[in-house]
Amino acid sequence: MASFLPNALIQTPTPLSVLLDQFREEKFTGLACTGQAGALRLQAIFYAGDVKAAYLISQDARPVRLDDKACAHHLTAFGALPGQTGKLPAYALRLIKLFTESAGDGDARQVDTADIVSMLPDWQSLGSPSLLSFHWPSADALMYLPGRGSYARHSVFVAGARAEQEIIPAIETWSEPTCKIIRHAPIAGTPGWHEYHLHLAFTAAASALMTRYEQFGGRPIITDLTNQMIELANLHDWNIGIVGNKVFERHLFPNDRQAARAYRALLSAILSHSEAVLGMPRTLAMVTAFYEQSEVLVREYLQGYDLVPLNHLAGGG
Amino acid sequence: MDFKRVIKFLPMVFSLFVIVVYTLIYQLTPFSAFFNDLATNLLTFISAAFAASAVTLVWLSYSKEDMPFAIWRSFAFGFMAWALAELVWAFINMIALEVPVPGPADALWYLGYAFFTHGFVRQYRLTYPIQSRIVWRGAALVWFIVIALSLAASGVGQPQGFSLALWVDIAYPFSDIAMLVFAFGLAWAFRGGAFARPWLSMAVFALSDGLYAWLVQSGAYAWSIEAGNPLTLFVDVLYLTAYLIVGLGFLSQYHLLKDMPKIRIRLDNLE
Numbered sequence A: 001m002a003s004f005l006p007n008a009l010i011q012t013p014t015p016l017s018v019l020l021d022q023f024r025e026e027k028f029t030g031l032a033c034t035g036q037a038g039a040l041r042l043q044a045i046f047y048a049g050d051v052k053a054a055y056l057i058s059q060d061a062r063p064v065r066l067d068d069k070a071c072a073h074h075l076t077a078f079g080a081l082p083g084q085t086g087k088l089p090a091y092a093l094r095l096i097k098l099f100t101e102s103a104g105d106g107d108a109r110q111v112d113t114a115d116i117v118s119m120l121p122d123w124q125s126l127g128s129p130s131l132l133s134f135h136w137p138s139a140d141a142l143m144y145l146p147g148r149g150s151y152a153r154h155s156v157f158v159a160g161a162r163a164e165q166e167i168i169p170a171i172e173t174w175s176e177p178t179c180k181i182i183r184h185a186p187i188a189g190t191p192g193w194h195e196y197h198l199h200l201a202f203t204a205a206a207s208a209l210m211t212r213y214e215q216f217g218g219r220p221i222i223t224d225l226t227n228q229m230i231e232l233a234n235l236h237d238w239n240i241g242i243v244g245n246k247v248f249e250r251h252l253f254p255n256d257r258q259a260a261r262a263y264r265a266l267l268s269a270i271l272s273h274s275e276a277v278l279g280m281p282r283t284l285a286m287v288t289a290f291y292e293q294s295e296v297l298v299r300e301y302l303q304g305y306d307l308v309p310l311n312h313l314a315g316g317g
Numbered sequence B: 001m002d003f004k005r006v007i008k009f010l011p012m013v014f015s016l017f018v019i020v021v022y023t024l025i026y027q028l029t030p031f032s033a034f035f036n037d038l039a040t041n042l043l044t045f046i047s048a049a050f051a052a053s054a055v056t057l058v059w060l061s062y063s064k065e066d067m068p069f070a071i072w073r074s075f076a077f078g079f080m081a082w083a084l085a086e087l088v089w090a091f092i093n094m095i096a097l098e099v100p101v102p103g104p105a106d107a108l109w110y111l112g113y114a115f116f117t118h119g120f121v122r123q124y125r126l127t128y129p130i131q132s133r134i135v136w137r138g139a140a141l142v143w144f145i146v147i148a149l150s151l152a153a154s155g156v157g158q159p160q161g162f163s164l165a166l167w168v169d170i171a172y173p174f175s176d177i178a179m180l181v182f183a184f185g186l187a188w189a190f191r192g193g194a195f196a197r198p199w200l201s202m203a204v205f206a207l208s209d210g211l212y213a214w215l216v217q218s219g220a221y222a223w224s225i226e227a228g229n230p231l232t233l234f235v236d237v238l239y240l241t242a243y244l245i246v247g248l249g250f251l252s253q254y255h256l257l258k259d260m261p262k263i264r265i266r267l268d269n270l271e
Helices: A016-026 A068-077 A090-102 A113-124 A167-173 A191-235 A256-278 A280-293 A296-304 B003-028 B033-061 B067-096 B104-127 B132-153 B164-189 B196-217 B220-227 B231-258
Strands: A010-015 A030-035 A041-047 A050-057 A082-087 A107-112 A130-135 A140-145 A154-159 A162-164 A178-184 A240-243 A246-249
Touching: A010 A016, A016 A030, A016 A068, A016 A082, A030 A090, A041 A068, A041 A090, A050 A068, A050 A090, A090 A130, A090 A140, A090 A154, A090 A191, A107 A113, A113 A130, A113 A140, A113 A167, A113 A178, A140 A167, A154 A167, A162 A167, A191 A240, A191 A246, A191 A256, A191 A280, A191 A296, A191 B067, A191 B104, A191 B231, A256 A280, B003 B033, B003 B231, B033 B067, B033 B231, B067 B104, B104 B132, B104 B164, B132 B164, B164 B196, B196 B220, B196 B231, B220 B231
Parallel strands: none
Antiparallel strands: A010 A082, A030 A041, A030 A082, A041 A050, A107 A178, A130 A140, A130 A178, A140 A154, A154 A162, A240 A246
């Protein structure tokens, strides 16, 4: 099984062991694959120079995510081999994790590039989520569609060093006439699945709570909260951005536990600020209203990981 | 010395100073009757202008796109109308001694109530997920009750007949009760949070102003003047203090917008 984004990767003669040192020095964020075609391959996801996830990929079986110990062992074992590397943003790597862990060989079809956008509603309306990978001779794209009419949550389009988050405009202007699309079925419950949905739940909750909070307090209040959240994120080296009331997470956590801890702290910052300004009853009302309006999956992740720690606030229960 | 704390402390010192000076002039009457009246009227106007300035500062801290902007604009206009009413009342009082009721000052005071109601309605709509028309109907009902009760109390349908002047005067304590209910509802909604402070101060203001209006209307004020007891001093100081309290409450909101509390998140508490 090859990488989902072969066009993002560049072949390098440098052995992996040397690349690892370079990556650490450059604080590299991206993907590295090594091994021989047709045999066992190692795919490692790097964030800020550190390996955040590594997989053993074979031709026949599903990829296996390696734990820390196995990861260290295989990085050494594959160290002498040259490989392919590609710089990719965190949102692309999060999708790659989801794809790598969830997908086997999917349902493939060859389509005209010009028809892709008009075909998307068919996948959107399916009752189950879809993971789509798009392959042109010199570009690739990934897209996650939650199904039941929901729009694409995350997507990435790559062509060499170019990576874009909004893939529809990129597809519409892409000049290669035909594309191979593969629909993979995501497998719920894999670590990548949990990390992806935790991320979705966090960004949805943080953005919604900040929007409602701004309605009460206006821009002066939300500017202060934003500054305090950024300060908290910087203190722990979490790459979090806030534009308007939208929270963007550009960080890649190695596992769901660490991600949940960071998300809990950031949501706690919003709720503590709100509690000091609006008081507990209005803060609780804000959270309740968000729960009532949010999707079941988002709600499940918020509750399952205790991301909205109301019991940690002064008056909460 | 923390400069910010000093700045926050100054309005309180100013308010105490105004109350002390007012009380001294009231009790000791150090000047001629004209200048005593001028000084006390001026201090009342200064207190009302202080409240209007504080609420205007809050209003101007927001940008037009902010939802609270329109709310605080209504309260700013309301208190501006009241400060102007104080000035107009003082001017007529100094020139003609007897201030006619209803007069231009009453028009400004009731215009102030209209602005306050508008501000309260918008704040309730923002605070609770209630439809706009329901909030407006609630406010209309409260005002219907205020008008009905004040009409009844001013002798409508009774042999002595209806007096517009009496009605205008009697409607003040009822209107203040309506303001008290509106403000207390919001103070309760934001209980435990800094946003409760301006509404709590508004509730105290409405209570003090209402008490003043009731004491004047009940005849207690006139009786006190004749009896020469300190009730009149209490009533007049209460009226002045109401403005200062609401001004301090609004200033606390302004300081909050400029200098938020620091939040402390400990990760070990979140495991």
